[in-house]
Amino acid sequence: MSQVTRCDSNDSNLLNFGTFPRPHCILQVSCAILRKHQMSNSRKKIELFYDVVSPYTWLAFEVLCRYRKVWNVELKLRPAYLGGVMLGSGNSSPASVLNKRRYMTKDLNRLAAYMNVPLRHPSDVFEVMFKKGSLTAMHFITAVAEKEKDSDRLVENVSRELWKRIWSTDQDICEPVSLSEAGLNAGLSSIEVEELLSLAQSQPIKDKLMQTTQEALDYKAFGFPLIVCHGDGKPQVYFGSDRFELIAHCIGEKWLGPQPDKPTSHL
Structure with a gap:
């Protein structure tokens, strides 16, 4: 039996x-x-289109990464090229307006403290953002993303390391040695870094970055961060690092402040 x-x-x-x-x-x-x-x-998907040259995007990036374990969402990191979005949308930098530039400096300092992100302005913001730019760095991140198909853990780590180099420790992100240091700090081996540096210069990677940038423009992007929420029905598009309450409402989740493990009393 x-x-x-x-x-x-x-x-x-x-x-x-x-x-x-x-x-x-x-x-x-x-x-x-x-x-x-x-x-x-029922799990919702959030896409973050980003470029490490953008300080406001770093703030949004860190907050959304924190909420991966809080909200029932799949966060998809989409490295793209901010310069291409600005050109394609006909937008110009707010830093070109003196009063905006002065405001942004104070605003970023306040937001960085509120969101607990170690953001500090580089000694020459104009050189970092407009002379050197981020194309080389975004090719490198795109190569990491293409290599790591099943996960974006390394994409997150590498992106964070490059943001820190620009917007925290005032270091270069264009030279291969700088990208190598960022990759090693992110958990890549020296062999992997060399492979990725080579891959980053290939035409398929350049085409992939252009494709993702065009996808952002297809969502009517005019700057970063661009956050796209896929819930029930039509995708909802949000611009900026101050739309988290609306994003939470869109996906049926609760906003607990920029540090969900340490909710503030003033929400």
Whole structure:
């Protein structure tokens, strides 16, 4: 006579030969499978189009990465080229207006303190943003993204290291040695870094960056950060690092402040 199995949450019991689960066990297992299926289907997706030359985007990047474990969302990091978006949309830098530039300096300092991001202005912002730019760095990040198809852990780490180099420690992000240091600090091996530096100069990677930049323009981007929420129905597009309450409302989640593990009392 066959042994009756005990009931647990592991539906593999249903496949054990020579066992006969009780009817209520079958019902419980079926419900568990159904709940798992419903959760995967209800999970929302958020795309972040970004360029490490943008300080406001660094703020949005850090906050969204923190919420990966808080919201039922899949965060998709989309490295793109801000210069291409500005050109393609006909936009110009707010830094070209003196009063805006003065305001942005104070605004970034306040936001960095509020969001707990170690942002500090480089000694020559104009040189960093407009003379050197970020094309080489974004090719490198795109190469990392293409190499790491099943996860974006290294993409997140490399992006953060490059942001820190510009907007925290006032270092270069254009020279290969600088990219190598960022890659090593992000957890890549020296062999991987060399492979990625070579890959970053290839035409497929350049085409991929252009493609992602065009996708941002297709969403009517005019700057970064560009955040696209995919929930029920049409994708919702948000610009800036101060739209998290609206994003939470869009995906049916709760906004707990920029540090969800340390909620503030003034929300």
